[in-house]
Amino acid sequence: xxxxxxxxxxxxxxxxxxxxxxxxxxxxxxxxxxxxxxxxxxxxxxxxxxxxxxxxxxxxxxxxxxxxxxxxxxxxxxxxxxxxxxxxxxxxxxxxxxxxxxxxxxxxxxxxxxxxxxxxxxxxxxxxxxxxxxxxxxxxxxxxxxxxxxxxxxxxxxxxxxxxxxxxxxxxxxxxxxxxxxxxxxxxxxxxxxxxxxxxxxxxxxxxxxxxxxxxxxxxxxxxxxxxxxxxxxxxxxxxxxxxxxxxxxxxxxxxxxxxxxxxxxxxxxxxxxxxxxxxxxxxxxxxxxxxxxxxxxxxxxxxxxxxxxxxxxxxxxxxxxxxxxxxxxxxxxxxxxxx
Amino acid sequence: xxxxxxxxxxxxxxxxxxxxxxxxxxxxxxxxxxxxxxxxxxxxxxxxxxxxxxxxxxxxxxxxxxxxxxxxxxxxxxxxxxxxxxxxxxxxxxxxxxxxxxxxxxxxxxxxxxxxxxxxxxxxxxxxxxxxxxxxxxxxxxxxxxxxxxxxxxxxxxxxxxxxxxxxxxxxxxxxxxxxxxxxxxxxxxxxxxxxxxxxxxxxxxxxxxxxxxxxxxxxxxxxxxxxxxxxxxxxxxxxxxxxxxxxxx
Numbered sequence: 035x036x037x038x039x040x041x042x043x044x045x046x047x048x049x050x051x052x053x054x055x056x057x058x059x060x061x062x063x064x065x066x067x068x069x070x071x072x073x074x075x076x077x078x079x080x081x082x083x084x085x086x087x088x089x090x091x092x093x094x095x096x097x098x099x100x101x102x103x104x105x106x107x108x109x110x111x112x113x114x115x116x117x118x119x120x121x122x123x124x125x126x127x128x129x130x131x132x133x134x135x136x137x138x139x140x141x142x143x144x145x146x147x148x149x150x151x152x153x154x155x156x157x158x159x160x161x162x163x164x165x166x167x168x169x170x171x172x173x174x175x176x177x178x179x180x181x182x183x184x185x186x187x188x189x190x191x192x193x194x195x196x197x198x199x200x201x202x203x204x205x206x207x208x209x210x211x212x213x214x215x216x217x218x219x220x221x222x223x224x225x226x227x228x229x230x231x232x233x234x235x236x237x238x239x240x241x242x243x244x245x246x247x248x249x250x251x252x253x254x255x256x257x258x259x260x261x262x263x264x265x266x267x268x269x270x271x272x273x274x275x276x277x278x279x280x281x282x283x284x285x286x287x288x289x290x291x292x293x294x295x296x297x298x299x300x301x302x303x304x305x306x307x308x309x310x311x312x313x314x315x316x317x318x319x320x321x322x323x324x325x326x327x328x329x330x331x332x333x334x335x336x337x338x339x340x341x342x343x344x345x346x347x348x349x350x351x352x353x354x355x356x357x358x359x360x361x362x363x364x365x366x367x368x369x370x371x372x373x374x
Numbered sequence: 375x376x377x378x379x380x381x382x383x384x385x386x387x388x389x390x391x392x393x394x395x396x397x398x399x400x401x402x403x404x405x406x407x408x409x410x411x412x413x414x415x416x417x418x419x420x421x422x423x424x425x426x427x428x429x430x431x432x433x434x435x436x437x438x439x440x441x442x443x444x445x446x447x448x449x450x451x452x453x454x455x456x457x458x459x460x461x462x463x464x465x466x467x468x469x470x471x472x473x474x475x476x477x478x479x480x481x482x483x484x485x486x487x488x489x490x491x492x493x494x495x496x497x498x499x500x501x502x503x504x505x506x507x508x509x510x511x512x513x514x515x516x517x518x519x520x521x522x523x524x525x526x527x528x529x530x531x532x533x534x535x536x537x538x539x540x541x542x543x544x545x546x547x548x549x550x551x552x553x554x555x556x557x558x559x560x561x562x563x564x565x566x567x568x569x570x571x572x573x574x575x576x577x578x579x580x581x582x583x584x585x586x587x588x589x590x591x592x593x594x595x596x597x598x599x600x601x602x603x604x605x606x607x608x609x610x611x612x613x614x615x616x617x618x619x620x621x622x623x624x
Contacts, residue, residue: 082563122585124562144421296546310416
């Protein structure tokens, strides 16, 4: 225990020496976490429809006015020469083109959505009422994540990457021959790795606490209360620090560690549905997504949002904690190879 | 005089780069893996009508991302002499600074471009990516991007003091630029603010340029992307030549 404490103390002292690096490693993650929340607050799920109405047709103008009054529907003036690109990069989910004879041309890459929007425009011509867009919005909201869930996904991704930077000290020690000297002391290699893990966990925890305070001061809109956010933050800090410890135990260069961390974080986020909603993904991916830590964290966040505090809802947390412990044990076993 | 030793260094660099594991990895293996995985994940988001499938999308956005990631390889290539402990020989040899810098950038650009051609042909055959007769234009843009990436990598490797720190952090900004450029998922739906922010990433103009050229038959954005990428490449090359000191190899 004493040797673990000494390693942690040494790491703290070491980090204090290089002020420039300290500022980067300590505050960049905080900025990234707050930025992720701010950005996700700006990004509200909406239906972006592009309209091309060259002749200012009556039907086009009236659809524009009525649809833009619906909360969550955004109408943009699409350009004729970039219709396909705008659809491919998802600037618009569909582009509706009106001509002088009230003829409507619809462009959409999603067959199901195309059918629904076609129905909406057909109904509009008959009844002069926009019906059906709200249903698409409700379905979209159901399928995609809300601000808090998406932010939590981004925070996990960011902290996995930044934790690896801190954990890389062990790789540096290996390169500089410190580990060779350490192995000659009566202390076990386990203490060294555990000490590094604890230091990394404490650093990440500090970043989470500061981020939480900033979120509180800025009064950012979250679907969970600040203590619940802090709880999720602590869980993220624990799993991110253990993943980082495992990565640095596996590789021998800092570059490989940072690349693996980025790739791992990205895969977890993609499988967890942080970027694209899981609902529309193939069944095979839905099954594989169960291995994603991001997904479990989001499932837990959702249960906190729904104010359901049953034991069953805490299962994802138990799984994550057990997984973190398993990762640390694996790191301790694999990390021994560095001490030669 | 200015280009003393260039031919020899170029020849030597070419032989090494064409079998460089990192260049092959970023050039063919990693993009193919990403296209298969991401294309499958997003297969329900595209109908495949007019040849626009998820594989089509990811083939066109992954190639620029992986080409850009080659900047990391070039940071190492730039410091090769220092790693092989032959920096002193370079100090006393009658080789100009320009030759050293250019002989790092050009062979790497050529190698990356060769692998990009292989990748694009593989995408055409495996994922039925339709280049609509603009295959050469796509390759040209990727080649200019490869030049820019090599110039940035060489600049960081040769001219920065904190090279050791930067080399570890460099993958993160490139991946962020990848996200902003839509390399992992289309970000067009994220709103106006995000659209403006995304323009800081060269991958945004490049991807948009390729898509408008192939799907909307307009080369305006393509030309802008091409020129901006080329200018950045030249800027970093000139910067590397001006700031490089042979002592960096020691």
